[in-house]
Amino acid sequence: MPDVLDEPIVDLEALRASIRAEYAAVASEPDRGFHFHTGYHLAAILGYPQEWIEGLPPGAVVSMAGTGNPFALGEIRPGERVVDCGSGAGADALIAARLVGPTGEVIGVDMTHEMLATARANADAAGVSNVEFREGLLESLPVETGWTDVVISNGVLNLVPDKAAAVAEMHRVLRPGGRLLAADIVLERPVSATSKLDVSLWTGCIAGGLLEEELVALITAAGFVDVELVRGGDVFAGAPQQSSAADFGTRGAGIRARR
């Protein structure tokens, strides 16, 4: 396995605290302007259908902070169960809840209290009752083994230092044959060991990014099959705060795979 997937070299608790602080701000001050796009503008860049966005409570849209559109990677069918890993303010979980309908169920998992509170308020505002938001880490998902048909994720895996643990958990919670639809980022140039110590590069979705082949190797090593990488666009260009994304050739990317 490439050394970029080795044990994290930043202090894990300090990194988690910074990531929580950054995304708490995305939940509570969505207009502040970040190193990445957010909100209605981001949804348009990522190609979410307008009618989906209009159907969401504004509070779910303004704090969107993903790097792709997991629903463009594969279908989600009525009656299915979905787990959204790193569900943020809940936009994708609420879209999934509509797609699976009243006979389906959605669990969103996130580690940031402010995001969880916002997501729960957004679910109430949407009047959606088949979605639940649980506090937890991707590295130890609070979801029963084999519970779900689909795992979605959007802009989160790059933020996780122990990616192998997170992907093993995604595999564990899927039923055999279940699908992974994960939007994330990839880098064209590896991040140096020095840059990996820069926590702001982590929270801005750069330092934890992988090269395309590393991302595919990570997912394959967890036991997934039919692993396909789908290239996305430059999702950081023109972000409100200057980003170093271009220095690393950071691009949006999607992974679709099957358990």
Ligand SMILES: C[S@@+](CC[C@H](N)C(=O)[O-])C[C@H]1O[C@@H](n2cnc3c(N)ncnc32)[C@H](O)[C@@H]1O
């Ligand atoms: C870039 S935001 C994306 C949120 C959402 N998926 C979206 O598309 O708007 C990343 C989210 O992942 C959460 N997160 C980051 N690392 C996590 C981890 N290890 N476990 C659980 N949640 C995590 C953050 O709290 C934040 O809400």
